[in-house]
Amino acid sequence: MNIPQTSFPRVVIIGGGFAGLAAAKGLEEQEIQVVLIDKHNYHTFQPLLYQVATGGLEPDSIAFPLRKRFNDVENFYFRLAEVVKIHPDKNIVETTIGDLDYDELIIATGSTTNFFGNTNIQKFAMEMKSVPQSLNIRSLILENFEEALLTSNIDERNALMNFVIVGGGPTGVELAGALAEMKKAILPKDYPDLDIRQMQINLIQSSDCLLKGMSSKASEKAEDFLIGLGVNVWKNLRVLDYDGKTVTTNGEDNFRAETVIWAAGVKGQMIDGLQQDCVIERAARIKVNEFNQVESYTNIYAVGDVACMSSEKNPYGHPMMAQPAIQQGKLVAKNIISKFSNKKQKEFVYNDKGSMATIGRNKAVVDLPKWKFQGVFAWFVWMFVHLFSLIGFRNKAIVFLNWVYNYIRFDRETRLIIRPYKKKNKEINF
């Protein structure tokens, strides 16, 4: 891997998401060599992926080149690679570009879509955890509309214009809202020869409320907003299968749809080589103690979505979201620095800053620890927080400009099929 051996200890971080990035930042300007490994050369701001999928933003404005972030940082090395396995007995990470030894290892591999073992759904449904996946969804939506124009078979046309989103968490809610706005303002203009009323947006949630984990007020209001926008919200309905044509459920309603987006679950992006008892099989998360140390190891940490720090208060670990990831990444960096200088390590305490979701223009729900509100003001807060959280001035400026433009013009202009999904790219899901 051509990383120089120095007298400084080496910390290897696997993954440049929220957690990995926070850890890498926290280790800057120390007498520590940091090596960050990621399979992408950019950090993805996942909360805005749904806007890339629905033509509101270009991918380059929500992603940031990892090398650029660390341009001026000494003793920092980035390597574009996938990790094959870790060898804790030898303190070695095995990657697609060679082996690398470490003194301390931070696993920040994040999460991936959880299909709960259903290979049919995995094969035919779309997922939205990365930029290329979001671009695939964008292409597919538009390709289906182009195809809908061509058929005289009503069932077929309905299937092409039927969108099923499985999962009523923030991703599903935000995507359903964005699709509903496309249906309202954009698609009737782009496809005047289609009857856009035939377009259906179905949001299917297995439990009895949307946005589980947020307040009941937020959940109810989000549902109201979605219904107002014309989304069919199905609660207490569980998707059993999808064969590429028909979505089968445990209820009376099945759906014939060409586009199914699976936002019903995530699981840790597991890594090979850990002892069996460190891993929670079902959720594919790594058990960590209150210092984010992986059980039975003292120099391996897991942070963010892939880590499960269970306690009485959080029996299933912290929510798989940006905030716990960032906070854990930061603290692990501090703790590693303390360790090297023989200081005491600090326990992780999650500071829940609240959560929010946007449904459409002027429509968002925000739960702060002491204040819960919905509507226009919530929407501005949502925008401000997301804009502020993007890395880099250019990204902030471009996203802001796009939002202002989209708001004024009721538009989402980046609806280009740059890489057709249906014809050529179906197998490429990088």
Added chain:
Amino acid sequence: MNIPQTSFPRVVIIGGGFAGLAAAKGLEEQEIQVVLIDKHNYHTFQPLLYQVATGGLEPDSIAFPLRKRFNDVENFYFRLAEVVKIHPDKNIVETTIGDLDYDELIIATGSTTNFFGNTNIQKFAMEMKSVPQSLNIRSLILENFEEALLTSNIDERNALMNFVIVGGGPTGVELAGALAEMKKAILPKDYPDLDIRQMQINLIQSSDCLLKGMSSKASEKAEDFLIGLGVNVWKNLRVLDYDGKTVTTNGEDNFRAETVIWAAGVKGQMIDGLQQDCVIERAARIKVNEFNQVESYTNIYAVGDVACMSSEKNPYGHPMMAQPAIQQGKLVAKNIISKFSNKKQKEFVYNDKGSMATIGRNKAVVDLPKWKFQGVFAWFVWMFVHLFSLIGFRNKAIVFLNWVYNYIRFDRETRLIIRPYKKKNKEINF
């Protein structure tokens, strides 16, 4: 294709580039049904593709959704399809989504890369005529740098950092300049552990001057600018072959390079079904008369790059650039309207507004009919003209913002490998 038959005559336009778009615009608000067919759902502003390839702009800001452009136009239909063949005897266009009859047909298929029959070069060299191709170049440049980091073999590392651009026309010159600026300002920061001096940018031109077709002053100055930026300019050197490793030339110098960009020629994007004698084999262009009518047909027109209107003044037809394409598209629209109202058609007279090329920041060359100038002012003129020519307010604003940012920060921030080229996409060249 589900296009309604009306009492209006139907004009079918193949291709939504500069020529096709100008023709479609010219036919708006007439008692004419217009059907535009393109294999992409967007218009590409080709003059700025090199900035997408070198990380200066995101693709969405130089492309524009074709449907959006014609949102409010009545009797206009867009179809996303590839044309298989035309059948002039039956007045039918055969496409991948079915047949369509026409009253008047405008062929505006543009041009494609001309490898002059060399299948090796076609297989191993990169081309840059479309957005996906530009993104492939962007990915390849960055992937090669990531790989260069890993090897200890000096020859291999040099090959990975050796860029050969074949063709000293505007595309080759602009690309070489942009790469030189990446070498200067960005790559040393992103890859501090590489010796960027080893990066070579070779621009190979078969004749004795760059920018053939522009003034000798422009040509000389462009060469000066490039040399000043550290580009190796090779004149009177002809590339004979490239096997993926070594570029063979007719001179003493061969080049070992992993990245070869072929900008040495274009040819018409020919269409099947025309009589043999309408086609100029070598250049793959369609012979047209002064009304852009294809020889031996009265209701088939060819415009833009694919058309060859030869005259005493222009024995090889007009240059394959945006200006003749736009002017021909406009005039053909007018002439078709005249034809339907039994008015006299007008001959095409090319209004040469001049040409320009940019080499780098503050460095451009401009040839206007009555004034030729180079340097900072030329660069501002180049920027203004290109900004002004982009379609849509959003695109103009985003490009402007990027340019200001890149200028102030000496940066090109959109350097993301969104779809790896080397590993996965080599066969996909859509």
